[in-house]
Amino acid sequence: MSTVNVSATMRYEIHEPTSFAFSITAARTPHQVVSDEEIVITPEVEMSVVPYGADTHQLLRFDADPGQLDISYRASVTLDGEDADPTDLDEVDFGNIPAEVMPYLNPSRYCESDKLGNFATRLFGDLDRGHGRVQAITDWVETNLLYEPGVTDGSSGTTDVLLQRAGVCRDFAHVSISLCRALGIPARYVSGYGVGVEPQDFHGFFEAYLGDDWYLFDPTGMSAINRLARIGFGRDAADAPFATFVGYADLLDKTVSVELDGEVDDEPDATSTA
Template sequence: MNEILITSRLRYEVTERASFAFSIVAARTDHQTVTKETIDLGDDVAWTMVPYGSGTHQLLRLTVDPGELDLSYTASVTVSAQTDRPDGLDEVPFDEVPAEVLPYLNPSRYCESDRVGNFSFRLFGDTPAGYDRVKAISDWVHDNLVYESGSTDGSSSATDVLLQRAGVCRDFAHVAITLCRAIGVPARYVSGYGIGVDPQDFHGFFEAYVGTDWYLFDPTGMAQSNALVRIGYGRDAADAPFATLVGRADLLEKEITVASDGKLEKEPATASTA
């Protein structure tokens, strides 16, 4: 087990009354336990925590008047990864994919899997199906894309990134998800924190459904799977932004730190039931 320490600070200048939904709180899952957690918004800001989706994903919601909003979140999270490597896990036949998993086979806003089917099969059609194939897809993305800050924006999709072969963490995840779905493997976007992310920020990675569980992958190669802390998940990054607001506010500062309280264990494959 690894104990991961997280600090997240967001500072806004609110110019008109605004309502926020922040997705920055570590999720509660079978493989991830929040042992300590603090949320600081000052004495005059009322907030609520509400479950989202399956309930493992928590949204921090609040409404504030004009002025400065300073949000600080700290947590200690124990990540308990599986110790066996699931290299032999096979893909789930389509007629056995659980109903709640089916949406993660479909194209989405940033993951146009219907446009890259032939491309994906040319690359990975002969790779042994299952965990090995997903790992091959993640490795291919890592080897064939360049991590380049500022190379993409909020409108960039997986096909855009495949053409220019450069992007940031969310783009790496979107490309891997797209290639997985195109070849018939359910895959979804995960937002979270990771040890080793550079520059340190909210991190985007993905998980694929093989066997009977979801398994985490980070195609950027920055963080081991057992050094990742989940916040939330969705079809792509549009479903898991770190902040959504209605009103007018400018982000003045974003500071994220993620560290281990000791030496990380050797990386196993990480399942993350949610």
């Protein structure tokens, strides 16, 4: 068990009336308890925090008038994942994959798994099925991609990242997800906060469906699995942006802080966060 203190601040210059939806609040799951949460918006607006997706994730929504807007979020998140022996976590045969998990086998905007079947099979096809194969994918991505901010943008998909062998956390996650799906392993993108991320920002990692649950992996290698706090998930980063708005506004500044607080057990081999 561990507790992380998270905070995020953003400053916008709004040029016309704008409607915002932010995905920055920590998710409520059976393995993640949120406390001491505070949201401050200046100037004051009428806001709502509403569940979406699997009802464990939340959207902060409000409308704002032209001018400067400051948003501040902070919370303490206690993480209590279920440890699992990796040797017990097998891949699920296609015919037994639950219907709600099936979408995470398909290619998506940033995860072009349909183009990587031969590539994934050459690299990982001979490995034993299960947690070990997903970990091998994760390790390969960490070893073969350079973490380099600024070399990718909102249009960069998995094939782009593999060609230049560089990117940021979301790109590492997208490549890992694509390789998993190409091998028939359901995988999904997770946005969140991570202790040790450098430079610190909203973090992107992924989950693979093994046995009968979802298990976390961080292909950047920056954060221990039991020091990752989830915000939301989706097929890829397009489903889990930290901010969406309709109107005209410029992001002037953004800061994210994640600090460890309280006692930490030894890092588990895998952590259930379903």
